[in-house]
Amino acid sequence: MSDSPANLIDVAKINQDFADKRPKELIKHAIETHGKIAVSFSGAEDVILVDMATKIDPNVQVFCLDTGRLHAQTYQFIEKVRSHYNIQIELMSPEQAALEAFTKEKGLYSFYQDGHKECCGVRKIAPLKRKLTTLDAWITGQRKDQSPGTRTEIDLCEVDNFPGAGEVLYKYNPLANWTSAQVWEYIKIFDVPFNELHNQGYVSIGCEPCTRPVLPNQHEREGRWWWEGGEHKECGLHASNIIGKG
Secondary structure: OOOOHHHOOOHHHHHHHOOOOOHHHHHHHHHHHOOOEEEEOOOOOOHHHHHHHHHHOOOOEEEEEOOOOEOHHHHHHHHHHHHHHOOOOEEEOOOHHHHHHHHHHHOOOOHHHHOOHHHHHHHHHHHHHHHHOOOOEEEOOOOHHHOOOOOOOOOOEEEOOOOOOOOOOEEEOOOOOOOHHHHHHHHHHOOOOOOHHHHHOOOOOOEHHHEOOOOOOOOHHHHEOOOOOOOOOOOOOOHHHOOOOO
16 A cells, blocks of 8 residues: 555554554554555564564565674574564665775774764665665564653654655554563563573664673663763664754
8 A cells, every 4th residue: 555645644543542552453553554564673672573463464574674783693583583483584785885985985993983873874774765665664663661862752653754765654663662571571471582692681782893781770772882972872763763852
């Protein structure tokens, strides 16, 4: 289904209707509403989206951003998920020419000096844009408790303003109101596979050079881009989270 003006989604009504419903019910609604929809799987605890979605539609699209800098455990986990659910996982990689030009000019670790935004732009934002231009909607694992500086206001359903993604793009965040504890309760109850890095103190898992385990009482996003100050630990995949936040 293409979301032409005649088929625009009433986002406010969806947020109201599904406020007290289970995430799986919102995922079912999203899959049934949009013809071109995909689950974004990051290789972290949002694998439960894959678990829920494949129980609704075994052929649902699932994609993952392969930055070329993920931990070995994350690549192994992606393959484990592919096998466990007997699904295809589309790996979105950086455009080769752009990546070669970037690393030729800046090297492999420029983000430690001038910030992560440019590297994320090449390795994550551009590949995501390629994927989103093919979709009407996508499903993400964002939760309000993940980042106090940028994610506390996310809705279950949003009109996505991702730059250049298309005329109308919808984003579903079925886990928006869940806590990390609820996520792990689901993983244990339904025996959902998870990244082995979680057993090593990693909570929010991104690229290997930019992620480290968190200490007791640290927030999970403090393990990302730890050398940078500030609380807005975002790479730009969810542009609406950082609009107006500096």
